[in-house]
Amino acid sequence: MINRLPTLAPLVFIVLLAGGSLWLERSVQSQITPEKNTRHDPDFWAENFTIKKFNAEGILQNTLKASKMTHFPDDDTTIMANPVLTYHHTPAVTVSAVTGLISQNADEMALTGGAVVTRQGVKAAPETHVATEILTLFPDAERAVSTKPVTITQGRSVIHGSGMESDHKTGVSILSGRVNGTVYTRKQ
Numbered sequence: 001m002i003n004r005l006p007t008l009a010p011l012v013f014i015v016l017l018a019g020g021s022l023w024l025e026r027s028v029q030s031q032i033t034p035e036k037n038t039r040h041d042p043d044f045w046a047e048n049f050t051i052k053k054f055n056a057e058g059i060l061q062n063t064l065k066a067s068k069m070t071h072f073p074d075d076d077t078t079i080m081a082n083p084v085l086t087y088h089h090t091p092a093v094t095v096s097a098v099t100g101l102i103s104q105n106a107d108e109m110a111l112t113g114g115a116v117v118t119r120q121g122v123k124a125a126p127e128t129h130v131a132t133e134i135l136t137l138f139p140d141a142e143r144a145v146s147t148k149p150v151t152i153t154q155g156r157s158v159i160h161g162s163g164m165e166s167d168h169k170t171g172v173s174i175l176s177g178r179v180n181g182t183v184y185t186r187k188q
Helices: 005-031
Strands: 044-054 060-072 077-081 084-087 093-096 099-102 109-119 128-138 143-146 150-154 157-161 163-167 172-176 180-182
Antiparallel strands (some): 044 060, 060 084, 084 093, 093 109, 128 143, 143 163, 150 157, 157 180
16 A cells, blocks of 8 residues: 555645636636626618508508617617608608607617708698707607707798707697798788
8 A cells, every 4th residue: 555655646636726727717717706798899781771660550650761870789780871761641741850869768769961851741731841950759749959059941941049859749849049031921
């Protein structure tokens, strides 16, 4: 038995070393908290897409089109290139911009790069155009808000404001800040 001790000593030393290494690795790993993924990589995208929304009776409410849509899972946002949202009412209303950012729960859209709202003319009234640099749109509520300068044109009439809140369902638009313009009446 005494002759075996010198041959078992290296084996015992290796087992103790492996056990110590395993203990050290586990104790260090328990102190390290995993880092959240800080990368902002898309998980999917679509090109030249169309989304149509219908009400409970099957009537088309609005159509959203864009040349590209990219979704990012880290913050659950969606970015669109050249979005165009059309409300199929009478009169029809179209909202467009260079870029659109859809919120996490899709109840809000931030339109940037020159947002334009166009409402078709009714009877003898010409089309109405609203232009602003940034427009926050609430698609289901049919509301729009801008804190940037706004220009509204209808025929030859032009009105400028420092900001705007608009509710399409009630037909009420409120311009804020300094408001000025020229309004032409129709000849009877």
